[in-house]
Amino acid sequence: MKHFTLFLFFACLILSSCSPLRVVRLEPVPAQIDSYEYGNAVAVANLPTAEVKTSFFDSDSEVVIFHVEIKNTGDQAITYDPAEASITTPDGEFFSAIDPEVEILELDLGEIRRIRTNRTLAIAGVALAVTGAVVAGTVDDGGADAVSGFATVQQQLYTDLTFAVVDAAVLGLTSRQFPLNPEDLPGSEERDFWLQYAMRITTIKPGEVAIGKLAFPRSILEGEHEVALPVAGEVAKFNYLQRVYR
Template sequence: MFDLKQILLCISAGMIVILSSCAPDPVFRLQSDDENADDHNSVMQNGMEYLISDLDQSGAVLAYYRHIGDRIVMDLEVFNYSDEVVRFAPSDVHYVARSRDFKQNANGELEWFQHVIEEGSAIDPEKTMLDIDMAASREEAQERTALLLDGISATLDLASDISDAGNLTRNELRKRENRRIRDAIYRTERRDYYYQNIASLNNQRTYWETRSLRTTDLLPDESVAGEISIPLIENATEYEVIIHIGGEKHRFRYLQREYKP
């Protein structure tokens, strides 16, 4: 028999599991860091702030769009003001994620200390599309294998029907019919799952193919625009985004805010 203490402990543990499993994920937003940013102009359009950076040979316009899953999506347009062809690629977008901690300095006074958590380049659309294509190929191979096994199973069932004709009891016939109904339901669910996965992969590929900014050769006075994505670092409080165009660097700074529902 359980005593009252054990029952209360079980109830408490169950409540902790329920509460922790139902906790909503935090929501993140980026906001331009006006105090530390370079001398940028900015324009608001449909709720998005476009930061404008112009240098001698190039220009860049960057706007935060939203956090999606494990990435941060931004709108970017780059301009070539030089007299030469400039190749621009997503790898020319560099990010530095930093965190700030309130600590004591050498004099025992409290002040903000900043350190780099992670740095790297924007997500490569070409590699992402390759990963998607390989995932689709694996899905198709698994479906072909499943169809082959379905054919073998159907052949064995037919052979079993012929050999067992007139020899099965009513109960055995009912069990065989129920098994085949379950197999048919499983095949239908598997096929639906396959089509859903393929459709999802195709949609993902279409996004990276058409909306993301991809490697482009810019002629003089040309520009290119598209979306770029950088990884979400949840404990980062600041992002610096550096756009390399030709030999020039355009720097943008954002503060990351975390909201807990």
């Protein structure tokens, strides 16, 4: 029975490793292409109080990423929330855009859990060292070093946590406009992507432009995908043709 279980395990492992890898690329349907920027076709929608530009930027195994620019052409400030955007696949499946605020919170919580785990392990290790010193019947420099080591580890953990939750302004949000190449950006699994480059909820004053990246869960279906961005009470809609390469 044990050998049969091992056989099933390795069979599943081999089959999963042989599953086809796919690369996806999206481009606006020809009728919506306004221009090209750095190899990517740009689609433009003109709403009563906003001009919205979108272009496919990049994809990985989990998400597709669009570059978005929203210009306020009206005379009142508008607030744009990327979490309201959506993409609809050719078979009618609906996906909301990934909310950067939720992603940042989840990544911060994961970092705190990691730090807590490391702190627990460090405390346990120091406790064992101190216990060993006591059992040895000494309170010499070795025991003092162990206690000092505990304080050092604790201070380092607090320092790590401080850097993990550093204020976004220190990192410079203007860098969301750069770089132009996908390989220069941090991956969507990294905090810096959502903190510095993703489009986040933003108030856009008249004449101003908000720029950032918008991410959706990835589909592997070929055909037209509708990307919808609600802006100032209107909806900018774009039809993107997705091609899947194996």
